[in-house]
Amino acid sequence: MNQLTTLDASFLHAEDADPRANLAIGGLAVIDGPIPDHDLLMSTLARRIGRCPRFAQRIRLRPFNLGAPQWVEDPRFDIAHHVRRVALPRPGTDQELLRVVADVMSWRLDRSRPLWEIWVIEGLVDNRWAMLMKVHHCIADGIAATHMLAGLSDSGIDDSFARRIRAAKEAAEESETKSRVTVPSLNPLTWVSGLWRTSASVAAGVAHGARGAGELAVGLMRASSTSPLNGPITSLRRYSAARVSLGDVKQVCQEFDVTLNDVALAALTDSYRSLLTRRGEQLLPDSLRTLVPVSMRSAASFDKTDNRVSVMLPCLPVEEESAVQRLRLVHSRLSKTKAGGQHQAGNTFVSLANAIPFALTAPAVRLLTRLPQRGVATLATNVPGPRERLQILGHTVTAVMPVPPIAMRLRTGVAILSYADDLFFGILADFDAVPDIDELARGVEAAVGRLVASSKRRQRRREQRRLSLVVSA
Known part of the structure; x- marks a missing residue:
């Protein structure tokens, strides 16, 4: 479906109702080992975000709200605009990392572009780095956003947690009406x-x-x-x-x-x-x-x-x-x-x-x-999140914190x-x-x-x- 539903659009309306509100959700992955080469990381992310069309789509409003907003391909899409890199001030404690997350989640996403960002955060103590994915709530709820984050891992969308949750849902469902x-x-x-x-x-x-x-x-x-x-x-x-x-x-x-x-x-x-x-x-x-x-x-x-x-x-x-x-x-x-x-x-x-x-x-x-x-x-x-540890370019994701x-x-x-x-x-x-x-x-x-x-x-x-x-x- 290339139209936002009433529920999807309601998150835009809620954001419009208060200039101080920001209806983006996030996932912070803390990753072991040295940060990968920048060009390798960018090319890998560019390839993996292609699995989800929303990463390259922006919102187009209908005149006078006579129809639901639509998802359309962004002709100006450039991954470099969405993937940012920042270094923590020394010594790079976990508290410094959480402060960066708070800062990033304080400002709104640009609605003239696809509504997401990935922040690559380096300089974390104990030879670690982090990746914060920020997505507007009109794109995804918590389960869908977790699925998007898992799609950036080496195992991709075929990760076992997706299959297991789907299997559990199938076993539990009897005659659920589509929402x-x-x-x-x-x-x-x-x-x-x-x-x-x-x-x-x-x-x-x-x-x-x-x-x-x-x-x-x-x-x-x-x-x-x-x-x-x-x-x-x-x-x-x-x-x-x-x-x-x-x-x-x-x-x-x-x-x-x-x-x-x-x-x-x-x-x-x-x-x-x-x-x-x-x-x-x-x-x-x-x-x-x-x-x-x-x-x-x-x-x-x-x-x-x-x-x-x-x-x-x-x-x-x-x-x-x-x-x-x-x-x-x-x-x-x-x-x-x-x-x-x-x-x-x-x-x-x-x-x-x-x-x-x-x-x-x-x-x-x-x-x-x-x-x-x-x-x-x-x-x-x-x-529910992945039951097994994810890998990103061979590096183990040791923690995933929702925002x-x-x-x-x-x-x-x-x-x-x-x-x-x-x-x-x-x-x-x-x-x-x-x-x-x-x-x-x-x-x-x-x-x-x-x-x-x-x-x-x-x-x-x-x-x-x-x-x-x-x-x-």
Whole structure:
């Protein structure tokens, strides 16, 4: 499809609504060994980006918004304009690297050109270098962007993580309705017919989704407790990252019968609790209403470069003191939110919007993105990444850190990505609003450590009880 869908275009509208917002997402790869020869690296990247047409396409707007924006080939395309090289100041610490990421994610991409950049960053300590890929959200969601980044590796788009996730999706899918349809013309008979077909395809889920739609509307419109996390943003950013063992997280999952996403969000809730407590904020049940994107990507569309997401708006239990009870509350609240049909409602809305001509939906979307939302405090998105380590020109990628966007009064955003044996939390924040962003990242690591310790104590107690039963027998 060479047209942006309503969902794709909404990221452009959200950016237009606030001159300080930047709706680009990113992925930071930290790579072992000396940086490759510049000409070799450029020729390799030029060859590999050819696998994805969006790298050479720019956006063309339609007159008076009578049609959706289109992807067209950029006749001026030059990879040298998009691949930049920068050296860290000595000694080239990880903190310096994260500051460069924050700076790069502070400014917008040039809409007159293809909406992406790759920053090659040299001078990192311990004989390392890094590569930051920055892509506008109108091109790709988190899964698609991760797929694009993997496409730059030596194994390319055939990397095992892509095949495994696709296989898992195929096994899990039963009769998933596609979340988008072909955008019809302005002929009333044509688009009414398309709308009817789309409505019929989602009719079975309407009753279930109605309650979810109401919950989404209330969550977005009703102001939550006054929070320093919700408010106007500046144009500058801070970035930090946390890294925890995937094995430790899986141990907690097994011990408490929860999901990886539950553990990640519980750790994030713990860290936000500490941040708000340090600031003297009152901790209430609705203090941390969180926008949680949910992938609606089918197995067949896994490798498509676009956006296929819906959302949930759970209130994470920042008011709970106990780490274990907090984890259980996260699990129960997410389960309740899913059962309430929020993500189905969002998906249905997107499907219906795509069935209506863009000229009719665009004004409504622009209006929605300009309304000052006060109900949501932060964003937390979880994306599956490669299970095996990637290679770039024979050099091992030791870490992949995601970079989410912030906009619409959200002063922090967190992206969670699994890579090889680790789980990474990438945190982007407004420069002025969150000067303690590093404490937020360290808090996530400490929270996972507490959950691991609790799971080990439970295991020891269980083993002691088992042993005592054997002895008494």
